[in-house]
Amino acid sequence: MTDASTQVATVDPGRTARRLRRGAPAVGQWLSWSTPFVATVAIVAIVQLLVVTDVVDERVFPRPTSIGVQLYEQVQRGAFWESVLRTLEGWALGLGLAVALAVPCGIAIGSSTWAYRSTRFVVDFVRPIPSIALLPLFILLFGIGMPLKTYLVALGCFFPLFFQTMYGVQSVDPIARDTAHAYRLGPVMRFCFVLLPGATPMIATGLRISASIALLLAVGTEMVVGVPGLGFDIYRAQYSGQRPTAFALIAASGILGVLMAIGFNRLERFTLRWHPSQRREQAP
Incomplete structure (x- = not known):
């Protein structure tokens, strides 16, 4: 009788600890998703209250419910999705061109x-020179169209990605460099097994930052110049006095940016699972 009770007492704490360890990641993941959602709903509710009580003039900022209704109506229109695709086309082409130029230049100079x-x-x-300041010159060179948006986005994304790549190569562990020299690895081997793995986390960070900058520049160029896309639709809605529609399109641009950030963050975690920083973030 005593042995059985002692045995149960020694087993139960272990089972409880294992259950707690299995449940902890689920609880943490639920909190990581629910907390931003609850905070966003609270902010929207506060803004709605301020507009309804005339603390904020509705002619300046429409009610969030009106913005939501307009956004729901926009997503049911084919013209809205055509504008989204045109914005994403300029975003993708400009970001891809920036990656193709900035990463090799950063690696070459950083090495x-x-x-x-x-x-x-x-x-x-x-x-520090903003790419939008070169807009008149770019209009003369490329005209008003997709090439203008592509090259402006590429120019704006080049330097963040270039600096992250260059600093990433410069910050490679000196011990790893010395070890590669001690084993007499050639330039190609050092690049593949020392420089590139060491700089990849900072390159990924630069890519995530540049993706957000690319979206801002794409929408901004569409608004200023009139290139078809979400930015041009926002400008047209504002000019015609359709404030709820304009704010709904602005909200759509923000949602697009959030989806991009989530996508690049997940891509970074997936591709850098081997890196210690990612292992620390995923540890329970």
Whole structure:
């Protein structure tokens, strides 16, 4: 009798601990999704209350319910999805061009200490210049159309991605570099097994940042120049006095940005499962 009770007492705590460990990730995942949702609903409810009570003039900012109704009506129209696809086309082409140029340049300059020091002043001088400031020149060169939007997006995304790549190569563990030299690895082997894996996390961060910048520039170019897309639809709705529709399209752009951020974040976690930072984030 005593042995049985002692045995039960020694087994039950272990089972309880295992159940708690299995339940902890589920609870944490539920909280990570529910907390932003609850906070968003609370903010929308507060804004709705401020507009209804005339604290905020409805002529300046429409009711969130009116914006939601307009957004629901927009997503049922084919013209809305055509504008979304045109915006995404400029986003994808510009971001792809920036990746094709910025990543190789960042790796090449970051791999050489002499090149890194020689070009740092020029890069720091050019980096603060906003790409939208070159809009008149780009209009003369490329006209008003998809090439204009593509090259403006590419220019705006180039420097964040370039700097992240260059700093990523520069921050590779010196011990790993010395080990590669000690084993007399060739340039190709050092690049494939030392430089690229060491710089990949920062490149992924630069890509995630550049994706958001690309969307901002694509929509902004459409608004300023009149290139077809979500930005042009926002400008047209504002100009015609349809404020709920304009804010609904702005909300659609924001939702598109959130979906992009979630997608790139998940892609980063999937492709960098081997990296210690990702393993720490996924640990229960």
